[in-house]
Amino acid sequence: xxxxxxxxxxxxxxxxxxxxxxxxxxxxxxxxxxxxxxxxxxxxxxxxxxxxxxxxxxxxxxxxxxxxxxxxxxxxxxxxxxxxxxxxxxxxxxxxxxxxxxxxxxxxxxxxxxxxxxxxxxxxxxxxxxxxxxxxxxxxxxxxxxxxxxxxxxxxxxxxxxxxxxxxxxxxxxxxxxxxxxxxxxxxxxxxxxxxxxxxxxxxxxxxxxxxxxxxxxxxxxxxxxxxxxxxxxxxxxxxxxxxxxxxxxxxxxxxxxxxxxxxxxxxxxxxxxxxxxxxxxxxxxxxxxxxxxxxxxxxxxxxxxxxxxxxxxxxxxxxxxxxxxxxxxxxxxxxxxxxxxxxxxxxxxxxxxxxxxxxxxxxxxxxxxxxxxxxxxxxxxxxxxxxxxxxxxxxxxxxxxxxxxxxxxxxxxxxxxxxxxxxxxxxxxxxxxxxxxxxxxxxxxxxxxxxxxxxxxxxxxxxxxxxxxxxxxxxxxxxxxxxxxxxxxxxxxxxxxxxxxxxxxxxxxxxxxxxxxxxxxxxxxxxxxxxxxxxxxxxxxxxxxxxxxxxxxxxxxxxxxxxxxxxxxxxxxxxxxxxxxxxxxxxxxxx
RNA sequence: GGCCCCGUAGUUCAAUGGAUAGAAUAGAAGUUUCCUAAACUUUAGAUGCAAGUUCGAUUCUUGCCGGGGCUACCA
Numbered sequence: 305x306x307x308x309x310x311x312x313x314x315x316x317x318x319x320x321x322x323x324x325x326x327x328x329x330x331x332x333x334x335x336x337x338x339x340x341x342x343x344x345x346x347x348x349x350x351x352x353x354x355x356x357x358x359x360x361x362x363x364x365x366x367x368x369x370x371x372x373x374x375x376x377x378x379x380x381x382x383x384x385x386x387x388x389x390x391x392x393x394x395x396x397x398x399x400x401x402x403x404x405x406x407x408x409x410x411x412x413x414x415x416x417x418x419x420x421x422x423x424x425x426x427x428x429x430x431x432x433x434x435x436x437x438x439x440x441x442x443x444x445x446x447x448x449x450x451x452x453x454x455x456x457x458x459x460x461x462x463x464x465x466x467x468x469x470x471x472x473x474x475x476x477x478x479x480x481x482x483x484x485x486x487x488x489x490x491x492x493x494x495x496x497x498x499x500x501x502x503x504x505x506x507x508x509x510x511x512x513x514x515x516x517x518x519x520x521x522x523x524x525x526x527x528x529x530x531x532x533x534x535x536x537x538x539x540x541x542x543x544x545x546x547x548x549x550x551x552x553x554x555x556x557x558x559x560x561x562x563x564x565x566x567x568x569x570x571x572x573x574x575x576x577x578x579x580x581x582x583x584x585x586x587x588x589x590x591x592x593x594x595x596x597x598x599x600x601x602x603x604x605x606x607x608x609x610x611x612x613x614x615x616x617x618x619x620x621x622x623x624x625x626x627x628x629x630x631x632x633x634x635x636x637x638x639x640x641x642x643x644x645x646x647x648x649x650x651x652x653x654x655x656x657x658x659x660x661x662x663x664x665x666x667x668x669x670x671x672x673x674x675x676x677x678x679x680x681x682x683x684x685x686x687x688x689x690x691x692x693x694x695x696x697x698x699x700x701x702x703x704x705x706x707x708x709x710x711x712x713x714x715x716x717x718x719x720x721x722x723x724x725x726x727x728x729x730x731x732x733x734x735x736x737x738x739x740x741x742x743x744x745x746x747x748x749x750x751x752x753x754x755x756x757x758x759x760x761x762x763x764x765x766x767x768x769x770x771x772x773x774x775x776x777x778x779x780x781x782x783x784x785x786x787x788x789x790x791x792x793x794x795x796x797x798x799x800x801x802x803x804x805x806x807x808x809x810x811x812x813x814x815x816x817x818x819x820x821x822x823x824x825x826x827x828x829x830x831x832x833x834x835x836x837x838x839x840x841x842x843x844x845x846x847x848x849x850x851x852x853x854x855x856x857x858x859x860x861x862x863x864x865x866x867x868x869x870x871x872x873x874x875x876x877x878x879x880x881x882x883x884x885x886x887x888x889x890x891x892x893x894x895x896x
Numbered sequence: 897g898g899c900c901c902c903g904u905a906g907u908u909c910a911a912u913g914g915a916u917a918g919a920a921u922a923g924a925a926g927u928u929u930c931c932u933a934a935a936c937u938u939u940a941g942a943u944g945c946a947a948g949u950u951c952g953a954u955u956c957u958u959g960c961c962g963g964g965g966c967u968a969c970c971a
Contacts, residue, residue: 336915346914348951358951384951385915427971467971581971608969617899625969632971662900663966689902690964726934756909760902761964768908772934774920775909782934790931828912840910840919847919850935859931874931896934 318368323354341387348384358384395816396804409822411454418456418649421447423656425461428560429469430498432567432708434691438753443656444573445835448887453830458576465557466582471538473497474552476504494563507531570712572889587638592624600674621667636668652682659687686833689761715745718770743891744778750890751777755839775843783846784892787878794871803865811852818848822880842884849877
């Protein structure tokens, strides 16, 4: 029994009876804490249909509701706001109805359209860095949120495994590597490949400097450096299927994948299906040919194929090179279609890619629409801002990146140091402690990144991210751990009984109100593709719980009925925190 | 130049067009015979500027100012 629909009906009735007009909608908001009441009807919008003074109208409606709706106990009107006091029984009944529901707030799985969520999509020439971490956390979390809102979800990525970037690493390894392997070097395998990417860049810069010293123009030198020319020739060999190059490519990509897998596992993200650019980079060509016949694309004199998007306020965009080879856009058109072919039930895709590609995806989606695919209406670019460091922008070539593996490790270490200082882990084995440091360290990192609106830039301050005070992951985990402690100590409390005639403490009521909002928070987060909404919801819940915890006795000298209720309420709050954090990909500890 | 995104307390983040713009941190002051003080309670502090739409604007529109991005036959 939901209160809001009931109120909509009753308010509409009241207005109809008293003013003989039908208001098309009724606007609600939670009552601000400074006023008495639980839910507020905003009268102002009705003034368009009902002539009169808002206070007077509000008072009339309030009186009507008080008389005709059992759940409304009192009311007051401030300006155009009708504040309604909801009876305790309503909240108790609500709690009673949800307390035994597992996965409260989550919509039944697979009850809505299937959606494919793409995230990560790394290049295979260097290890993952902080930017990938934001991407991975966002993509994974959005996938979980969509699942929780009822969608079937496929998680995927497109691995950028071909191109000049990997040839650079390959060439440098060939030239400077002396047959070094992950085993012989002791390096994590993706870091080994990254090492040679850096080595390439160093050699490349040296060659440029030499050419410039010999009097060449800088731009010219950048284009003509021998090592670059060699990398380009290697790419051509790869495309021609040269056996030796392909063999090297397979070996080094294999190293990178092994390294990525370890990082993904540490981050707790996974995929249902992988797509490789080497398999898909030619895919879109047929579609382009087809679109050309239909007149969606046009061919220029030099043979290149374009689409004219000037009627949409955009420019012309190339979709096929003059030599007939595919560009990025061609590939993405092909991949999108391939995915729908592979998974016919999907109606919608989410692309988790940085905001520097906003324009690309705008164009991609337009092209797919013009090609007439119905699912093209359901595409979403989950665009997110860059992650900056206090020292400035991250640049992989200049070594100013924060490496993903290093960061994860340092978060765990810091969590360990702080936990040791607090010294609460007596009786824990070393293994259990390490597991806990991991939960806390990663929780801090994930929460720090996910609590921010995706489209905003993040200024990543490593020191601040490990702060465990305030609006942080560990703060929430700590509250969860305390709830578990209550439950352990409340073993003897009978939990099946639930009286509905208790008088609620103000803090109990506030907490119940917050719990009640969870399903709404999930739907909102799903509609906006924003894990930040979940993070902020859980934080509010935790604050409400802490305040409740501080002000009422749960296990102490309370009468049995109150004790039962408060223990059950705490348990439910713990469950909601756990569910919420699961949507963010964050684990919760039993103790900390 | 054109297009897109962002400008909120010292700092990091909130706010379906709604009431006195919320938190956290840093600052000041308190609270542990009691279930985990990684907590709680007080306190002080902000919408870049200027117009417009509206009963009402942090939110929508326009202009300006700041920051970032895109504007490749790279991916």
